Amino acid sequence: MKLGDLCPAMALVAAFLFASSGNTLELAAQRTAGTGSRTKVIVGGTLIDGTGRAALPDAVIVIRDARIVSIASGSNAALPADAEVIAVRGKFIVPGLIDGHSHYRSWVGELDLNHGVTSVIDVGNPAEWMLALREGIAKGKITRLPRIYSAGNALSVRTDGANSAILLSRPSTDNLEVGNAQEARRVVIRQLDVDKFDFVSIFSKGFTPDMLQAVMEEAHQRGKHVFGHVDEGVLDFIRAGGDAVTHLSGSAPALCRRLTASCRRNTTSQQRSREWSRPRWMSLFR
Secondary structure, eight states, X not given: OOGGGHHHHHTTBOOEEEEETTEEOOOOOOOOSOTTOSEEEEESSEEOOSSSOOOBSSEEEEEETTEEEXXXXXXXXXXXXXXXXEEOTTOEEEEOEEEEEEOXXXXXXXXXXXXTEEEEXXXXXXXXXXXXXXXXXXXXXXXXXOEEEEOOSOEEEOOSOOOSXXXXXXXXXXXXXXXXXXXXXXXXXXXXXXXXXXOEEEEOTTOOHHHHHHHHHHHHHTTOOEEEEOGXXXXXXXXXXXXXXXXXXXXHHHXXXXXXXXXXXXXXXXXXXXXXXXXXXXXXXX
């Protein structure tokens, strides 16, 4: 599945956050019929569907084979005879939340689900770990975790002077280190065509224009997105066709240098980030 399909798919997935008074609550299912049924009905809560429509009180949501098939309101709504009924009166029902920046760990699954997070976008983890996780999920051996969209290892520029093979840097970064555009292109092809990851993630510091172009070309030809940890290279990343910026650190000084000459200061990146914290640099856009 493409990342672009994520939001439409989530509208159909039967995963919800049941909240009351701002707190996330564990839901005890009230099984009134059809234990183990493939049809479930969530009744009595207030539905906020995320589309901007008005909240729907006393909602009746019918789910069959993990897909929402109908939504109605009122105590007189017909319930399938074989359904498992989950009563949530006094609570709110919203679509599953999406964590847009994750480095998934094995202990996070229950934590995510208990806080209503049903999908995560993992922007960098060892490919072996992500592939093993995918296999365990497919075999039903690993359960109770959100849906994971993964890039596998992020790419970064090799800094040790080597120029022969792709290096796997561990344990500090878990990045695949590349030294030129050809290596970057080869790694992206392998991650998308062989390992079937969902998108590409890069640490763009040190990436030359031709390296950025290689990454973008191979990803976009396959309909995949490129996420970037870009720091002050945010504008170069965007010009090259990058799809998502994972951190805003460095963005402020990069924008300031472009917007006004008075922002050009002979200071370190860390100093500029402190000086141009959000309350100050945002005033440039007013």
